[in-house]
Amino acid sequence: ALLVDVGSDTILYEKDIHAELDIASTTKIMSALLIFEAIDRGDLRMDQSITATASALKGLPEDGSTADIVAGETLTVEQLLYCMLVISANETCNILGETLCGSVDAFVERMNQRAQELGCKNTHFANTTGLTQSGHYSSAWDIYLITREAMKHDDFMTIVNTKAYTVPATNMTEKERELHSTNALISNWRMTGYLYSGAQGIKTGTTDAAGHCLVSSAIRGSRTLISVVLGCEEVKTEKGGTRVESFTETARLFDWGFDNFSARTVLEENELICEVPVALSNEVATVAVHPAYAAEAVLPKDLELDQLQRTVDCVESVNAPVTTGDKLGTITISYDGTDYVTVPLLAVADVSASRFLSLRHAIGEFFSQRSARIAVLALVVLVAALVLWFRFYGRNRRYGKPGSKQYRHRSYHGRRH
Numbered sequence: 001a002l003l004v005d006v007g008s009d010t011i012l013y014e015k016d017i018h019a020e021l022d023i024a025s026t027t028k029i030m031s032a033l034l035i036f037e038a039i040d041r042g043d044l045r046m047d048q049s050i051t052a053t054a055s056a057l058k059g060l061p062e063d064g065s066t067a068d069i070v071a072g073e074t075l076t077v078e079q080l081l082y083c084m085l086v087i088s089a090n091e092t093c094n095i096l097g098e099t100l101c102g103s104v105d106a107f108v109e110r111m112n113q114r115a116q117e118l119g120c121k122n123t124h125f126a127n128t129t130g131l132t133q134s135g136h137y138s139s140a141w142d143i144y145l146i147t148r149e150a151m152k153h154d155d156f157m158t159i160v161n162t163k164a165y166t167v168p169a170t171n172m173t174e175k176e177r178e179l180h181s182t183n184a185l186i187s188n189w190r191m192t193g194y195l196y197s198g199a200q201g202i203k204t205g206t207t208d209a210a211g212h213c214l215v216s217s218a219i220r221g222s223r224t225l226i227s228v229v230l231g232c233e234e235v236k237t238e239k240g241g242t243r244v245e246s247f248t249e250t251a252r253l254f255d256w257g258f259d260n261f262s263a264r265t266v267l268e269e270n271e272l273i274c275e276v277p278v279a280l281s282n283e284v285a286t287v288a289v290h291p292a293y294a295a296e297a298v299l300p301k302d303l304e305l306d307q308l309q310r311t312v313d314c315v316e317s318v319n320a321p322v323t324t325g326d327k328l329g330t331i332t333i334s335y336d337g338t339d340y341v342t343v344p345l346l347a348v349a350d351v352s353a354s355r356f357l358s359l360r361h362a363i364g365e366f367f368s369q370r371s372a373r374i375a376v377l378a379l380v381v382l383v384a385a386l387v388l389w390f391r392f393y394g395r396n397r398r399y400g401k402p403g404s405k406q407y408r409h410r411s412y413h414g415r416r417h
Helices: 024-041 077-086 090-101 104-117 140-150 154-160 245-260 355-367 370-399
Strands: 002-005 010-014 049-051 074-076 164-167 177-180 199-207 211-220 223-232 234-236 242-244 261-267 274-279 286-291 295-300 309-314 327-335 338-347
Touching (some): 002 245, 010 245, 010 295, 024 077, 024 090, 024 104, 024 140, 024 211, 074 077, 077 090, 140 199, 140 211, 199 245, 211 245, 242 245, 245 261, 274 309, 295 327, 295 338
Antiparallel strands (some): 199 211, 211 223, 234 242, 286 338, 309 327
16 A cells, blocks of 8 residues: 655555555556557547457457457547546557557557656566456556656546546447446446545556555645555445445545645745855855755644754855855755655855965865876976986087087188288
8 A cells, every 4th residue: 555645755654565466457557658658749649540450359358347349440549548547448458559569569568668767666567458467567656656657647637537438439339338437436336435525536456366456646625645555355344235445445545644644834945054164265254055945845743843853965165156046955854764855955145256265276276186296297307307408418519529629729820911
């Protein structure tokens, strides 16, 4: 089980969230995500007509969730998505996957690739539908990562929150198809007693191996929660009825999350957190830093703000010039080992640099480099060598060596008249 506050991405409750389990038709969240991403890229259109092939329908069990689509029948991408997400029709996943990737196997390969891209570490898909198969599993946390990405698509949220949808007659049918949601939190058409105010979809899943699974979101006020429950049971009640615990446990999680947690401001933007020493300036010795923005955290309602721990991580010092808004560190708000928010710390003012101090620092920095010291030493040696060369060899060339003919005096014969 997993309960997450969407706005802050805060885990409010977790239980075995990385366990690899059968996940039934919650698989279809990934299948749908790939289709919506293809639509965004322009590879598919919502109004595009697709004809079901025999290969897409091959191997699907007769007693599985279905919209009774047959080979040769034509529906639009939008209609197929409603069949997939409202009544969990298995064949629609294969039909859309085959259309997008050329084959069902290629689509499954893409599902696994996308799972890795989203950071899923305990997921492997063996089919598009979630039917029980060796090597097909995921975890509550990975399903959350996939769902969070799918929720970015408005059409996805519209479809998963649809209680009923009508598919018009097609080239192979004379009657309309009436679709009713499998999610009892938003629709009481299939079973009653589970409606939850503010619930927003998302996807049910049930097999003998997986039990009853449900991924759902709910809105109350300005807050949105996402819940994932896997492996729930259907139990008999004292009155002889049954209780599907995927719905009741999800509702309990939502109530607990909304009732016991609230979003509170833990940092104000105008707070002066600390001062950072400034070098190379004659103006000031330090510059103050403040949070880049006011920050909220979803906290237990019984937690006092003064119980929160603040961890400041700033640079030991900074060289001028400093510009207002320069990032000089971070501050993390935490409690009992849980980090709630980490916010950059920014300089509150400009600090100009001293030209003399900056020049002296630059010279010092230059000569502190080993390569620079070697280069200067080599230059000194070269200059010394040149001086010696000119002093001795150059003078000898100009005047000649003592005792040479160049030093012999010639007789003066007088000027000719």
